[in-house]
Amino acid sequence: MQNKESVKSQVNVQEDYCIARQPICDENLKLAAYELLYRNNTSAIEANVSSPHEATARVCTVAFMDIGIDRLADKHPVFINMTDEWLVRGDMLPEPAERIVLEVLEDIKPTPEVLSSLKNLRSRGYKIALDDFVLTQETKAFLPYADLIKLDVMACSPELLAKRVAILKRLKIPLLAEKVETWDEFEACKEMGFTLFQGYFLSRPETMKSQPKSDSGIVLTQLMAMLHQPDPDVSKIEQQISRDPQLYYRILRYINSAQYSLPRKIESLRQAIVLLGFNNLKSLVSMMVLAGSSRRGDTLMPIALLRAKMCECLAVKTDQSPVESYFTVGLLSMLDAFFDRPLPSILEDLSLHPSVESALIHYEGALGGALKVIEAYEKADWPFVEQSDFDRHMLTECYVEAMAWADEVVGAAI
Secondary structure, three states, rough: OOHHHHHHHOOOOOOOEEEEEEEEEEEEOOOEEEEEEEEEEOOOOOOOOOOOHHHHHHHHHHHHHHOHHHHOOHHHOEEEEOHHHHOOOOHOOOHHHEEEEEEOOOOOOOHHHHHHHHHHHHOOOOOOEOOOEEEEEEEHHHHHHHOOOEEEEEOOHHHHHHHHHHHHHHHHOOEEEEEEHHHHHHHHHHHOOOEEOOOEEEEEOOOOOOOOOOOOHHHHHHHHHHOOOOOOOOHHHHHHHHHHHHHHHHHHHHHHOOOOOOHHHHHHHHHHHHHHHHHHHHHHHHHHHOOOOOOHHHHHHHHHHHHHHHHHHHHHOOOOHHHHHHHHHHHHHOOHHHHHOOOHHOOOOOOOOHHHHHHHHHOOOOHHHHHHHHHHHHOOOOOHHHHHHOOOOHHHHHHHHHHHHHHHHHHHHH
């Protein structure tokens, strides 16, 4: 793993860019890939580049050279928007091919040169996705070279979308639903036949009528409350964790991972507490609790951890304190999505500092301001990012550091 100084030097190579990633999940809500979202300059409403070809060039340079694809996406594939020039000049494309899905944008024409290049690129190992695809006499020429078809669920009515899906399903090409905003849309798209999904529905709670708290949910919420008391009782926390053998095992496995380079193995939870210190233990256990609380934890955890670490990074760089509160706000900002309950209802069971609670519910104060700009960054809402009180170079640097840390922690803890 590279150190922070190395990450900083990489980030400074391209001073005027912002890069984010949006998760793509399968029908079982498992993380399947990331799409890279890029902006070379947030100072204007529109990206300030001389051509779309230049924008793609900068995406590839930043993702594969300045930062590194493993830092951006761990071991998952990445989706990158292509232009016809980039497709035809396939020699410019980054490696490794098997990690990359090339998105053929809707304005690209199926010329003989483009189709020949798609055939060649597939033979080299690249996957081809048809973005915002609409089947016509012209666009059907793309189909023999497509590994995936992306449909914008907001571009037409549900009835028209269902008709389009029914036709495309006959082709036996996997379908990805993008811009899925709600859980109802997710369920509807899954019923239609989509197998991959992309959109902000992942970070929102499911709508369930009269959903009772499960026994395990009550235990987890109690543990969260114990961890966030003003004067936590470590013995009681240790006892509570010990009731869950899987949680106990994961903590020991994490502390014994290569990240800590310990001279000897830690054998007890008490040893782990002493070594970690209470604040680190609180963050780690909170992460473990969240990971086990949702059927989509595999997809949500990298987002929650990224928010937490990015909040912490911004606090350090802007001399805000206590830093732990910033980490907590980021980590707990997706409690509603993890537990499928309204956030105010969950917070009633916890004893959080008022500043933390108001930041989580109303985005108030310095804590809330940091959380709000981070959420905007995740969504590639670059105009909002530019208008915030945070320097975009600082945000990008913290985002890259937080991505690498979050992916490492998830890998060590599961």
